[in-house]
Amino acid sequence: MSQSTLTTKKSNFQRKNPAGFLEDRGVKYYQYLAKKAGSTNVETLVAIDDLPSDDSLCSAANNITRLAAFIAFSIGALTTIVSVWFEWKYAGRLDDFLYYTGYLLVISAMLALEMTVLFWLGLRTVHQLACLTGHHDLHDDPFLTDAYTVPNMLARAALEVPDPVIHYLGIDPLKHVPKSGLLFIGLLYKAKVLLSSLFIKFVCVRVFGKGGSRLGFAWVAIPVTGIWDAVVMYKVAREARLRLFGNRLARHITDEIMQPEFISQLSAKAKEGTIRAVATMMVLSQNHHPNMLVLLIELCKNFETDERCEYDNWADFLTLLNEVSLRERYFILDLLSVSAAFDGHLSRLERHHLRQAFGEQTEVYMLRIEALKQALLSGRLHKAKQLCLLDFEPG
Template identity: 25%
Template sequence: MESAQSQSPELNLIERIAVSILRRQNSRDQPEVHRWPAQELAQIRRLERSAVLLAALSGMISGALIGGLEVWLNVTMPDASESWARWIEYWVIFLAGSILVSVVEILFLYWVVLRRVARITSIAGLHLSEQEIDQVIAIGLSRSALDMPDPRQPIYGIDPYARVPRWRLIAYAILYRLKIGATSFITRVLLRRVLARAAVRVFIPLIAIVIYAVWNAIIIGWVMRASRVRAAGPLAVQELGQRLQAERTRLDEPTRRLLLEAVAEAIQSGGTAHPNLQLLLGRLFQELAIPPGSLTLDWAVHHDALADLPPEVQDLLLALVTVTTILDGRPRRAQKRFLKRLYAACGRRFDARFTATVYRDFFHGQGIGALRGEA
C-alpha cells in the first residue's frame, strides 16, 4: 500500500516554515485524539474569535497607513497629474509603501493564524510529528493556515478533480490568489475610479480602512473554520475505522470493494483533494484490505447491487458515504444528490436534517456520534 507520506506533495519553502512553526507550537508529545468537551470547544472558539479580531485590527492599521500615505502624497505632490515624471514618482512611492505595508500585514496574519491553529491541534489531541499520518495532518493544517488550495493530484489512485471543468479549476486558482492583499488593492483602485469625480473622494482612505478590516475578518474567519474542519477530521476517521474493524468480518471482498467504490464516487462528486479525505482513504484501504488503484471508479456498474445488501451493511455504506461528504466541510450539491440516490437504492428516505446533525457534531469535535445513535 502507498504510504500516507508518499501521497504528500513536495513542500515549498513557505509550507516548510509553516509546518515547522506548527510543530514547535504544538505542545503534545504523543497523540491523544478525543472528543472535545464543552470546555475545550469554548477554548477553540475563543482562539478563532481572537484571530478574527486581530485580523480586523491589522486591516484597520494597514488601511490607515496606506490611506495616510495617499493623503501625504496628495498634499506634497498636488501636481502629480501634470507631468509623466511626477505621476510615475507618485505611483512608485505609493505602490512601494502599499506593498511594504501589505507584506508586513500578511506576515502578521500568518503568525496569528499559525499560533492559534497549533494551539487548536494541541487541544484536539493531535501530535504533529514526522510520522506518516501526522505528516498528512500537519501539511493539511499548514495549507489551511496559509490559505492555500489543496494539491491537485490523485489520492490513492482516485482523482477528486476528474469531473471538475478546467475553467473552474483556473477560476479557483485565481480566487485563491486574490483573497489576501491583492483584493484590497484592487478594491482600492476601483474606488478611486468610481469615486474619482465625486465629492466623497476625500473619504476614500477612510472607506479603505473599513474595507481592509472587514475583508481581513472574513478571510481569517474562513481560514479558522477550515482549520477546525481539518483538526476535527482525524477523530471522525478514527471512529469510522473502529466501526469498520467491528463489522468487517461480515464483509466479503466484493462488498468491501463496493464500499470503497461508493466512497470514491462521493469524493469525485465533491471535487476536492482535502487532507481529511486522504486520511480516510488511507484508513479504508487498510481496514478493508483492498489495494489502492484497483477500483473501477464507475459507480453505474455497482449501483444495482445496493438493494441486495443486508440492512446492516447498507447502514455501514450510508455511514461511510455520509462521513465522506462532510470531511471537507458541508456536502456539495452533487454529493447530496448522490446520497439521495444511495438512500433510495437502499429503500430508505434521505433526511437532510440528519446529515446536517452529523456535520454539526463533526464540526464541534464529537466525531461520528450521530451516526452511532448517540445523543
Template identity: 35%
Template sequence: MSERPILERFGLAYFERRSRAMPAVVADDEVYVLNPRELRALTWIQRWAVIRAALIGAASGFVAALAEVLASPMLGPDPDAAPVSLQIEYYGIVFGAAGIATVFEIGFLYWDALRSVHNLSRAAGLPLFDPHGDDEKNEVAAALARAALELPNPVTSVFGINPLRESTKLVLIGVAFFYKLKIGVTNFLMKALIRRAAGRAAVRTMLVWVAVPVTAAWNAVVAFLVMREARLRAMGPSAAKAFAEIILGERELSLAGRLAAMRAVGANIVRTQQMHPNLVCFLNEVDRHTDDVPEGPLDDTEVFLDSLAGLAAGEQDVALMVLCVGAVLDGRVNGRERHLIARALMAAGRSTDRQPLNDLRWAFAHGKPIERAVVEACAPSPVPSSVEY
C-alpha cells in the same frame, strides 16, 4: 512522496520548533470530542485571531490611504493636468507605501495564523509532533500548516482516485478568477455606494478611506474561515477512526461490499474536487478495515451508484453510511454531494430524508461524541417498492 511546497515546509518547521519548546499535550478524551473547557479555549483563540486579522487589515489600509492623502497636494487642484513627472512621483509614493504596508500585513497574517492554529491544535488535545517521528501526526501537521497559510490541498492520486475527475478547466479557472477579484469588487461596490450617498465635495476624501474597512472585513472573514478549517482538520483523523470503527468494526463484508465502501469515499473526493486531509484519513481507515479489495475504479460515481443495487441490504447500509460520513468530514456538504447521496439512497430503495445527514454534520462540526445511532440513521430501512420518489 514529492517534496512539499516551500511555504508548507516553513509552516511545518515552525510547528515543530514551537512544539518542542512547549510542554507535552495531555488529552482528556478523543481529539474530535470537544469538552466545555476545550470549547471555551478554542472559541477564545478563534475570536482573537479574527480580531487581530481585522486590525492589521485596517492598519494596512490606513497606511495606504494616508499616503494618498498626504501626497495628493503635490498634484495641485487639478490632478489630471499635473505634469507626468509629478504623477510618477505621486504614484511612486502611494504604491510604495501600500506595498510596504501589504508586505508587513501578509507577513503578520501568516505568522499569526500559524501561531493561532498551533494553539488551537494544543487546546483541542492534538500533539503535532512527538519524539518517535509519527508520520501520521506529521501529515496532520502538514494539513494544518496548509490551512493556516491558505495553501491548496495536494491533487496527487490516492488509491487511483482523481479528485478532479468530474471537473472542467473552465470551472477551475472561474473559481480562481473569482477569488482574486473579491476584494476589488467589494471596493468598487463600496465606492459606488458612497458616490450615491455623499455630496461631490465629500466624495474624493471618502473614497480614499474605503480600503480601510473593506480590507479589515475581508481579513476577518478569511481568518474566521482559516480557523474553522483548522479546527476541522485537527478533529478529522480522530473522528475518521471512530467513524470507521462504528461502521466497519464488527462487519464481515463480501468483496463487492468492500469495494463499494472504498468507492463511497472515492465518490466523496470526486464530488468535493479535492483531496481533503480528513477524507484521506477516512479512506485509509476504510482501507484498513477492508482487506483484499478487488481491482476496480474507485473514483467513478456512476459505477458506485450502479453497484448498490447488487448488494445485500446490510452492505448497502455500510456503503451509505460511509458515503454520508465522507460528506461531512470536511465540515460542509455541497450540492453535488447532496445530489449524489440522494441518488445513492434511491438506488438502494431508501428514504431520501436529509435530516440524518444534517444531524451527522452538526454533531461532527460541533465536536460532539460520535453516537452509533446518529451514524446508522444515515442508512434508513428500505421503503416499500410502491413508494415513488
C-alpha cells in the same frame, strides 16, 4: 499489516506538485510551536471521550476564533491607516512621479506587513485549535504521506494554500470538473490571495470619488480592510476546526469501530463497498479535502485493495449496493453519509446522486449529513462522534 504491504500501499500516493514555499515555511513554524508546547514525539492521541465537553470545546474554539478575528481586523485597519494618511498628507503637494512612487512603496510595505502578520496569526490560531482537540505533531504514522500529516494540513488551512492533487487508488476527485473550470478556479484563487487586500486599498479608492470626495472615501477603506481580514481569519479558523475534527473522527472510525470482530461481519463485497463509499464521495464533492482522503487512507489499513478496480465509479457503487445483504447495505449507507459530511458542504453532484443511493431513506440520511456537518463546523466533537455510528440499521 505486513511492512511490504504497507510500503506498497504508501507507494500508491502520487503528489502532483511538491510542497510550495509557503506550506514548507508554515509546516516548520507549526512544528516549532508544537515543540515549544512540548507536544512533539507523542505517539497517541487523547481519546475523544477524554476531551472536554462539547460546550467547553465550542466555547474555547469560539474565543480563539474571535480573538484571531479581532487581531486580523486591527492589523488590516492599522496598515490601511498608513497608506490613507500618506494620500491625505501628500496628495496634490508632491509632483506626480514622487507622489505615486511614494504611494506605491507605502502600499507595498504595508501589504507585506499585513500578509506577514496574518500568516503568523493563522498558524498560531490553528495550533491553538489543535491543542484543544488533543492533536500532536504526528510523524510516526508510516501510512500517511507527508502531504496529509497534521502539520501540513493545518499549515495549508492557515495560509490558505490549496490542497495538493493526490492520486490514490486511481481516484480522481476532479474527474467531473472541466479543464476550463480548473483553470478558472486556479486563476481566481491566485487573484484572491495576491490581490484582495491590494484591491481594497488601492483600486476601490481610485474607482470611487474624485478629488476631495476621493480622499474622504479613502478613509472608508480602513474599516473595510479590517473587516475583510477578520472574515478571512474566521474562515481559516473554521476550516482548521473542520480538518481537526474530521481527522479525529476518521481515526475514531478506523481505530475504534473497525475492529477485527466488526470487520469479520462484512462480506468481500461489503468491504469493497466500504472503500467505494468514500471514493465516490471524493469524486462527487469535486475537491481534494484532506478529511475524505485521510478517512480513505485509514480505512485502507484494514482492507485489501485492488489497484485495477475503479473505486470511484458511481454506477458500480449503485450496482454493489444491490449485491450485498440488507444489513450490509445500511452499513455502507451510514459510511456514505459520514463521508459526504466530512468536507463541510454538499456539492450539487452529491445532492443529486445521494438520493439514488439512499432511496426511501433519503430524508433521514440527508438530515444526518446536515447534523454532522453542523457538529463539525461548530466544534461539537462528541456529538459528531455519535453521528458517526456505523451499524446495520437504516439511518
